[in-house]
Amino acid sequence: EDKVVQSPLSLVVHEGDTVTLNCSYEVTNFRSLLWYKQEKKAPTFLFMLTSSGIEKKSGRLSSILDKKELFSILNITATQTGDSAVYLCAVDGGGADGLTFGKGTHLIIQP
Amino acid sequence: DVKVTQSSRYLVKRTGEKVFLECVQDMDHENMFWYRQDPGLGLRLIYFSYDVKMKEKGDIPEGYSVSREKKERFSLILESASTNQTSMYLCASSLVEEETQYFGPGTRLLVL
Numbered sequence: 001e002d003k004v005v006q007s008p009l010s011l012v013v014h015e016g017d018t019v020t021l022n023c024s025y026e027v028t029n030f031r032s033l034l035w036y037k038q039e040k041k042a043p044t045f046l047f048m049l050t051s052s053g054i055e056k057k058s059g060r061l062s063s064i065l066d067k068k069e070l071f072s073i074l075n076i077t078a079t080q081t082g083d084s085a086v087y088l089c090a091v092d093g094g095g096a097d098g099l100t101f102g103k104g105t106h107l108i109i110q111p
Numbered sequence: 112d113v114k115v116t117q118s119s120r121y122l123v124k125r126t127g128e129k130v131f132l133e134c135v136q137d138m139d140h141e142n143m144f145w146y147r148q149d150p151g152l153g154l155r156l157i158y159f160s161y162d163v164k165m166k167e168k169g170d171i172p173e174g175y176s177v178s179r180e181k182k183e184r185f186s187l188i189l190e191s192a193s194t195n196q197t198s199m200y201l202c203a204s205s206l207v208e209e210e211t212q213y214f215g216p217g218t219r220l221l222v223l
Contacts (some may be wrong), residue, residue, distance in 0.1 A: 036153070036154065038211070042154055042156040070116075086212075088211075090214070099217045100216065104211045
């Protein structure tokens with residue numbers, strides 16, 4: 001059975017800190033790994049990673065995938081209170097396999 | 112552990128057919144959601160429900176309807192499937208709106 005494990009499950013930091021969120025996976029087939037930010041209803045898409053070692057960046061957020069060690073990290077630098085959310089990691093197994101989601105990391109940024 | 116199950120992992124239908132996608136959660140969650148995910152578009156909310164028999168439109172409800180007759184079950188209905196509804200459909204549930212959503216494995220629907 002495909003598995004995605006995120007850590008930590010929750011994290012409280014102060015504004016301005018840098019955080020690293022982890023996602024490890026075990027899937028039969030791998031097509032891509034996706035990161036989402038969930039605040040209210042629909043999660044917002046952040047990154048899709050398919051290749052090892054290539055960092056994707058968007059503003060203060062960046063992410064990288066290691067397909068050998070089967071994990072990805074999401075970094076947020078200079079955190080702001082608006083970064084408070086649940087961050088979800090999901091792996092797309094392709095074909096008849098679905099998306100497998102982790103349980104999310106609940107990030108709280110204190111002023 | 113929360114479990115969200117979807118009736119099919121992979122479905123092939125013809126244009127014009129009526130399609131039912133079923134989602135069941137076992138944690139007595141109030142909220143349930145249906146999304147579709149397409150390459151490059153992330154997750155888009157189709158409908159959600161915050162209680163039995165209650166439903167609200169999401170961002171892309173056209174061509175879809177939903178049914179929530181029991182708390183644990185949320186169905187997505189394509190009244191007359193079209194090729195542009197070929198997608199990955201994901202169901203999720205949460206205890207309250209702001210809390211973590213738990214996702215099912217998804218159904219890959221192909222409409223020919």
